[in-house]
Amino acid sequence: xxxxxxxxxxxxxxxxxxxxxxxxxxxxxxxxxxxxxxxxxxxxxxxxxxxxxxxxxxxxxxxxxxxxxxxxxxxxxxxxxxxxxxxxxxxxxxxxxxxxxxxxxxxxxxxxxxxxxxxxxxxxxxxxxxxxxxxxxxxxxxxxxxxxxxxxxxxxxxxxxxxxxxxxxxxxxxxxxxxxxxxxxxxxxxxxxxxxxxxxxxxxxxxxxxxxxxxxxxxxxxxxxxxxxxxxxxxxxxxxxxxxxxxxxxxxxxxxxxxxxxxxxxxxxxxxxxxxxxxxxxxxxxxxxxxxxxxxxxxxxxxxxxxxxxxxxxxxxxxxxxxxxxxxxxxxxxxxxxxxxxxxxxxxxxxxxxxxxxxxxxxxxxxxxxxxxxxxxxxxxxxxxxxxxxxxxxxxxxxxxxxxxxxxxxxxxxxxxxxxxxxxxxxxxxxxxxxxxxxxxxxxxxxxxxxxxxxxxxxxxxxxxxxxxxxxxxxxxxxxxxxxxxxxxxxxxxxxxxxxxxxxxxxxxxxxxxxxxxxxxxxxxxxxxxxxxxxxxxxxxxxxxxxxxxxxxxxxxxxxxxxxxxxxxxxxxxxxxxxxxx
Amino acid sequence: xxxxxxxxxxxxxxxxxxxxxxxxxxxxxxxxxxxxxxxxxxxxxxxxxxxxxxxxxxxxxxxxxxxxxxxxxxxxxxxxxxxxxxxxxxxxxxxxxxxxxxxxxxxxxxxxxxxxxxxxxxxxxxxxxxxxxxxxxxxxxxxxxxxxxxxxxxxxxxxxxxxxxxxxxxxxxxxxxxxxxxxxxxxxxxxxxxxxxxxxxxxxxxxxxxxxxxxxxxxxxxxxxxxxxxxxxxxxxxxxxxxxxxxxxxxxxxxxxxxxxxxxxxxxxxxxxxxxxxxxxxxxxxxxxxxxxxxxxxxxxxxxxxxxxxxxxxxxxxxxxxxxxxxxxxxxxxxxxxxxxxxxxxxxxxxxxxxxxxxxxxxxxx
Numbered sequence: 001x002x003x004x005x006x007x008x009x010x011x012x013x014x015x016x017x018x019x020x021x022x023x024x025x026x027x028x029x030x031x032x033x034x035x036x037x038x039x040x041x042x043x044x045x046x047x048x049x050x051x052x053x054x055x056x057x058x059x060x061x062x063x064x065x066x067x068x069x070x071x072x073x074x075x076x077x078x079x080x081x082x083x084x085x086x087x088x089x090x091x092x093x094x095x096x097x098x099x100x101x102x103x104x105x106x107x108x109x110x111x112x113x114x115x116x117x118x119x120x121x122x123x124x125x126x127x128x129x130x131x132x133x134x135x136x137x138x139x140x141x142x143x144x145x146x147x148x149x150x151x152x153x154x155x156x157x158x159x160x161x162x163x164x165x166x167x168x169x170x171x172x173x174x175x176x177x178x179x180x181x182x183x184x185x186x187x188x189x190x191x192x193x194x195x196x197x198x199x200x201x202x203x204x205x206x207x208x209x210x211x212x213x214x215x216x217x218x219x220x221x222x223x224x225x226x227x228x229x230x231x232x233x234x235x236x237x238x239x240x241x242x243x244x245x246x247x248x249x250x251x252x253x254x255x256x257x258x259x260x261x262x263x264x265x266x267x268x269x270x271x272x273x274x275x276x277x278x279x280x281x282x283x284x285x286x287x288x289x290x291x292x293x294x295x296x297x298x299x300x301x302x303x304x305x306x307x308x309x310x311x312x313x314x315x316x317x318x319x320x321x322x323x324x325x326x327x328x329x330x331x332x333x334x335x336x337x338x339x340x341x342x343x344x345x346x347x348x349x350x351x352x353x354x355x356x357x358x359x360x361x362x363x364x365x366x367x368x369x370x371x372x373x374x375x376x377x378x379x380x381x382x383x384x385x386x387x388x389x390x391x392x393x394x395x396x397x398x399x400x401x402x403x404x405x406x407x408x409x410x411x412x413x414x415x416x417x418x419x420x421x422x423x424x425x426x427x428x429x430x431x432x433x434x435x436x437x438x439x440x441x442x443x444x445x446x447x448x449x450x451x452x453x454x455x456x457x458x459x460x461x462x463x464x465x466x467x468x469x470x471x472x473x474x475x476x477x478x479x480x481x482x483x484x485x486x487x488x489x490x491x492x493x494x495x496x497x498x499x500x501x502x503x504x505x506x507x508x509x510x511x512x513x514x515x516x517x518x519x520x521x522x523x524x525x526x527x528x529x530x531x532x533x534x535x536x537x538x539x540x541x542x543x544x545x546x547x548x549x550x551x552x553x554x555x556x557x558x559x560x561x562x563x564x565x566x567x568x569x570x571x572x573x574x575x576x577x578x579x580x581x582x
Numbered sequence: 583x584x585x586x587x588x589x590x591x592x593x594x595x596x597x598x599x600x601x602x603x604x605x606x607x608x609x610x611x612x613x614x615x616x617x618x619x620x621x622x623x624x625x626x627x628x629x630x631x632x633x634x635x636x637x638x639x640x641x642x643x644x645x646x647x648x649x650x651x652x653x654x655x656x657x658x659x660x661x662x663x664x665x666x667x668x669x670x671x672x673x674x675x676x677x678x679x680x681x682x683x684x685x686x687x688x689x690x691x692x693x694x695x696x697x698x699x700x701x702x703x704x705x706x707x708x709x710x711x712x713x714x715x716x717x718x719x720x721x722x723x724x725x726x727x728x729x730x731x732x733x734x735x736x737x738x739x740x741x742x743x744x745x746x747x748x749x750x751x752x753x754x755x756x757x758x759x760x761x762x763x764x765x766x767x768x769x770x771x772x773x774x775x776x777x778x779x780x781x782x783x784x785x786x787x788x789x790x791x792x793x794x795x796x797x798x799x800x801x802x803x804x805x806x807x808x809x810x811x812x813x814x815x816x817x818x819x820x821x822x823x824x825x826x827x828x829x830x831x832x833x834x835x836x837x838x839x840x841x842x843x844x845x846x847x848x849x850x851x852x853x854x855x856x857x858x859x860x861x862x863x864x865x866x867x868x869x870x871x872x873x874x875x876x877x878x879x880x881x882x883x884x885x886x887x888x889x890x891x892x893x894x895x896x897x898x899x900x901x902x903x904x905x906x907x908x909x910x911x912x913x914x915x916x917x918x919x920x921x922x923x924x925x926x927x928x929x930x931x932x933x934x935x936x937x938x939x940x941x942x943x944x945x946x947x948x
Contacts, residue, residue, distance in 0.1 A: 132739065140714040
């Protein structure tokens with residue numbers, strides 16, 4: 001079987017499938033160990049209860065559902081909350097070492113919208129620890145990893161996915177994999193925006209490939225803005241400033257020196273959920289109380305230099321080196337940055353199976369767990385819990401089926417698409433088109449959206465799609481990033497269109513999706529997820545009822561009082577299944 | 583140059599002066615041939631070399647090959663030689679060069695693929711030869727590891743695998759002898775495994791043999807270029823050299839170490855001693871602990887002596903049969919972990935037979 005992507009989810013899936021006896025090939029676009037998981041800083045959310053013994057999976061489950069504004073898949077949230085502690089312990093058996101309590105257990109820190117101190121961490125380089133541990137395990141198990149290979153098309157026999165096709169980045173040769181099952185673990189699509197914490201790899205290619213092949217894309221409009229990205233100088237705009245800064249006690253002030261989160265969320269303050277903090281910073285800037293470069297100040301000076309250097313070493317280094325700011329003596333300037341895609345391929349909670357036989361998805365590329373807003377730290381645990389589940393399910397599936405047949409026409413068709421930019425006499429520059437797309441998304445489908453901005457954005461996407469057919473790249477197929485960008489651009493355009501179309505139809509504000517023309521939540525929309533699907537090469541939209549929570553889980557929320565602003569929609573009312581025209 | 587004008591703040595107060603463009607000489611070529619090509623890039627405040635390379639890629643040379651990912655010095659992809667020095671492009675500010683031209687070339691210790699991209703696959707092959715983390719089969723999960731025992735490992739685990747240390751290493755670079763030495767990166771990896779509190783494997787014969795630790799002559803170039811500031815030579819290579827020397831060349835000590843698990847007569851290993859002196863260990867009778875000495879055996883506390891030392895019984899496995907041998911006196915610094923009371927830990931719960939033997943051999947020296 002084939003795993004596309006070697007971040008946390010892909011590697012965890014490969015480990016599980018391999019343990020189940022499957023022969024696994026892993027493909028990744030970069031070198032092994034460079035995937036975007038490495039950028040995760042703050043920690044892994046798991047209700048171990050090491051620091052706050054009151055914590056348990058039920059509370060974690062509730063926090064996750066509340067954070068996601070109840071359009072999450074409850075079953076995924078349940079599995080995630082129940083299983084993440086074991087996944088964390090397991091990671092230590094691969095060689096990871098988290099920061100520790102004085103009595104030798106895993107230390108946990110506070111994070112936004114988590115009721116208890118729950119994030120297992122290693123300073124502010126948790127993602128590195130995780131990726132290195134998984135990487136070591138992969139090597140120990142002898143799993144084959146094909147580095148610097150980009151896959152661009154899923155190969156199908158009838159409805160079933162039987163392999164994938166793409167190219168080797170180094171020499172440009174085409175590669176085809178024939179496999180009984182494919183797991184998509186390709187991460188998100190932050191690169192469709194201009195100001196993002198994502199690396200070049202976040203082009204949404206795995207999800208777009210799945211979409212092209214006929215799988216459903218859930219909640220594409222839900223794009224998370226991390227409240228704190230770097231603002232200045234321009235070269236570093238968007239680079240992540242970990243939430244651990246606030247978890248360790250950092251606070252936000254505006255240009256008047258006022259700690260504004262006391263007003264927006266007096267209870268959780270800076271550790272409110274990411275959507276709320278991001279919006280608060282945006283509002284402060286809009287009201288003219290922003291910092292010099294349009295952000296807010298994030299202050300940790302009161303923690304003292306020693307604690308800062310011990311708990312936030314890479315933040316200290318990052319600001320000192322890239323922005324000439326010593327965070328032990330000066331505040332950091334921060335503003336929201338695109339960080340995470342809550343949306344992705346629609347999967348079955350238990351198995352990660354998509355709507356296509358033989359195709360699985362896990363991690364950021366899959367959707368459902370986080371709903372309208374992801375809590376910090378839930379991503380790394382998502383990778384482990386659902387990476388393992390997808391690996392196990394695909395591993396079982398490949399025992400039941402034989403190899404499929406590769407359709408040569410699909411292969412030659414994709415070859416033509418790939419070769420076009422090298423041979424065509426077009427004039428469009430793939431990088432500049434990509435920049436224009438990023439600008440369009442930033443302007444029209446950003447943190448604050450409205451019908452008009454979204455429609456303008458859609459027009460620009462459709463125009464760019466036309467122009468993308470005329471992209472030309474000089475040089476050969478040998479390690480040619482321009483050529484690679486030309487294909488990435490097509491994926492990004494597909495994803496961007498899905499984001500914008502769904503964002504137009506969600507005429508309400510919910511979680512990360514903030515509509516200036518519909519500031520309130522619409523209860524009827526709170527009972528549906530939007531699904532983008534492929535119909536003859538066009539992005540179409542439909543709705544699907546949010547899965548209904550069983551009463552024993554719904555009860556958990558009832559206990560916290562009916563007046564709670566974030567309680568689930570009444571379970572009894574029939575879900576709306578309206579069809580949206582596009 | 584018909585490029586967008588730089589921001590008004592560009593170059594202000596920096597070597598760049600009045601917004602004059604940056605001159606970049608980027609190596610371009612494939613496999614065996616190539617030369618520098620000159621580009622002019624408008625300067626933006628805070629610009630790093632990778633920004634400049636991206637600008638060239640987007641505007642002048644779409645097919646310019648370079649690796650990068652995070653652009654925040656966390657992934658170690660964009661390694662290159664900048665004005666002759668191995669560095670990360672994402673972490674190197676252009677303003678530190680003033681008005682000088684910036685020369686950007688590929689890492690030279692590895693075969694060139696194209697432009698700034700080299701074939702680093704050798705590193706991944708080396709990595710496969712290192713036996714991975716090997717905990718004891720009966721190590722209870724979740725692991726208990728005391729902070730003072732994990733502290734030193736963090737430094738090694740900060741490594742982002744940028745391979746700049748491999749690039750600058752004389753053995754790998756000048757003599758081009760990659761068969762003789764694994765290189766600094768893998769000394770760091772082996773150090774991380776060797777110092778892991780729960781690892782049970784010995785890698786000193788590997789270090790002495792194939793890994794070639796003897797090839798390193800401690801010039802410390804590797805730790806100078808490390809973007810994560812890992813003291814590669816001081817904290818990884820030298821301690822491993824000592825360990826290897828002891829195991830390979832000093833059979834007397836080796837045997838003594840076997841016979842004297844409490845490490846009497848080894849005052850040189852002060853880091854452990856120091857850590858032990860301040861360790862906030864809390865021990866009670868019947869606690870299960872793990873010993874730091876060879877074999878890393880489990881032991882259970884029989885009593886806590888007035889001077890703080892522990893009287894323990896050491897667990898020896900013989901198939902399914904467990905022997906608790908002792909009593910033996912150990913210092914708290916000889917113990918890596920406290921798992922808590924025996925009944926809770928569960929060791930002994932699955933006993934088939936249990937022997938308590940009086941075992942005097944050399945134990946009383948401690």
